[in-house]
Amino acid sequence: MKFKPLAVVVACLVASASASAVTYSFTMPLSPATPFNSFVPVSAPGPFTDIWNFTAPTGAIQVAAAIIPIDLVPFFNIDLIQVVLFNGFNASGSIVPSGSGAIGETSELTNIAVMAGMPYSFRVTGTVVSAPSGFYSFTAIAAPIPEPSTYALFGAGIVAIGFLALRRRQT
Numbered sequence: 591m592k593f594k595p596l597a598v599v600v601a602c603l604v605a606s607a608s609a610s611a612v613t614y615s616f617t618m619p620l621s622p623a624t625p626f627n628s629f630v631p632v633s634a635p636g637p638f639t640d641i642w643n644f645t646a647p648t649g650a651i652q653v654a655a656a657i658i659p660i661d662l663v664p665f666f667n668i669d670l671i672q673v674v675l676f677n678g679f680n681a682s683g684s685i686v687p688s689g690s691g692a693i694g695e696t697s698e699l700t701n702i703a704v705m706a707g708m709p710y711s712f713r714v715t716g717t718v719v720s721a722p723s724g725f726y727s728f729t730a731i732a733a734p735i736p737e738p739s740t741y742a743l744f745g746a747g748i749v750a751i752g753f754l755a756l757r758r759r760q761t
Contacts, residue, residue, distance in 0.1 A: 613641040613680060618653065618732045625731040629660075632668065632716070632724045642712040642728065643679045646704045651732050655712050656698040657691070660725040668724040671716035673697045677704075681713040703735065 616626055632638050646653070655675070659668035675689030676682070686704070691697035704710055718724040 611639045611641070613643065615643045616730070618644045618647055618730060621732075625729050627727065627729045630714075630726050630728055632718050632726070634723070635718045635720065637717045638715065640714040640728075641681050642714065642730070644710055644712075644730070646706050646708050646710060647732055648706045649734050651706060652701045652703045652735055653710075653730065653732050654698070654700045654702070655691075655728070655730045656696070657714055657716075658696050658727045658729075659716070660727060666724050667718070667720040668716045668726055669695070669719050671695070671697050671714070671726065673699055674713045674715075675699055675702055675704075676711045676713060677708065679709045679711055681711045683711075686710070 614628075616628070619626060630640065632640075653675070655673050657671050657673045659671055661667045670693055672693040673691040674681070675686045677684060677686050686702055689699060689702050691699050699712075712728075712730065714726070714728065716724075716726070
């Protein structure tokens, strides 16, 4: 009979430690000056998975994302956080090449080329290690990929500066 209350407590702990999952949709702005940013609560201790669906804006673009846990130990703490980019909503497609951030205290993806108008998903996973909950900051940025003429103009400017420096040294 003494084990019955203990069994109820263990069952409640196991039920509360099950993985939680939330799906979000957002509009990816095409401007590095105005990133999409969201402060996200994770309600239960244990592993979680959040899916962030978006459609790539028009134009040849590259995307980046960063996940930063807001840790106030011992009250709010998230460990083993990771962001992965998938081609398809709800992380149902395949992982985009180079689309997986490191697992750790923070995770980020930088300069991943995507196709305009196509659906993509960021999958954020982690483990809330302290009760009652945890928080993380999700930031996503889209930027146009520079055209070849931009690189040519940049190279011409570097050559001109080098030429001026050479002339100055000779006089």
